[in-house]
Amino acid sequence: MHEDTQVRATAMVAALSQVVRQTCQVVLGEAVTSLSPQTGGVMVTTQRAVYHAARVVIANGAYAKPLLQAVGITYDVFPVKGQACLLAPVSPRTLKHTVYHDHGYLVPKRDGTILVGATANLDAGFQTTITVNETATLLSKAQQLLPALADAVVLDVWAGLRPGNAVGHPLIGATDATSRVIVATGHYRNGLLLAPITASIVTTIATEQPLPARWSFLSPTLLAVTS
């Protein structure tokens, strides 16, 4: 896959966060516990406070189900744990392009390190612990794809939760005609890849512009009609 391009997920999220802070007040460390659409807006209750918003975007990944249910959406979003690791090969430039085979991949980074991805564990629930089993799977996959990695140094191992879905696509759109509550979740393995188009769809809806018909299959209202 020599034409593949890539980003560093942590750098991308840090950059987006910086841009958001230029125009928005960011409140961290407060889980939203309930949403209540009302005339002219939405009441948002967190662990610490109650906020009144003109619009709300439900975008809390694998944790979205209770908030979706609170606004009458039955889309099934669930956690799929993924573990990945970062290796420093003994000889730099061991690999020039992304290599993918049988759910495993090696991604060479500009600094010479190689990212090894990724497990998919449906049984872990919301756990993000690093396990021997998943680490062994990753390291043996790395060696299978590129035997020269046998002597590489393991720099980092991490785990996260993908927002899995039962319908085969994410849910992006307004929950009713007033567009007070917008949903963007269920991106499973592709949340970074789909971030620009997701942002574009959400912005189009939030600014009350007409949404191109090709995106309507992602809409929560269509889901409610077809399920």
Ligand SMILES: Cc1cc2nc3c(=O)[nH]c(=O)nc-3n(C[C@H](O)[C@H](O)[C@H](O)COP(=O)(O)OP(=O)(O)OC[C@H]3O[C@@H](n4cnc5c(N)ncnc54)[C@H](O)[C@@H]3O)c2cc1C
């Ligand atoms: C190992 C691994 C490798 C991956 N590789 C890729 C890849 O190569 N390319 C790609 O496109 N995608 C990849 N993904 C998938 C990608 O990470 C997800 O699709 C993406 O993170 C989903 O984004 P999100 O914003 O919907 O959810 P998240 O990134 O999970 O963000 C949800 C946020 O909501 C917060 N939250 C949860 N509940 C509440 C609440 N009640 N109130 C307030 N906040 C709350 C959480 O703390 C979190 O910060 C990978 C995932 C893993 C685990």
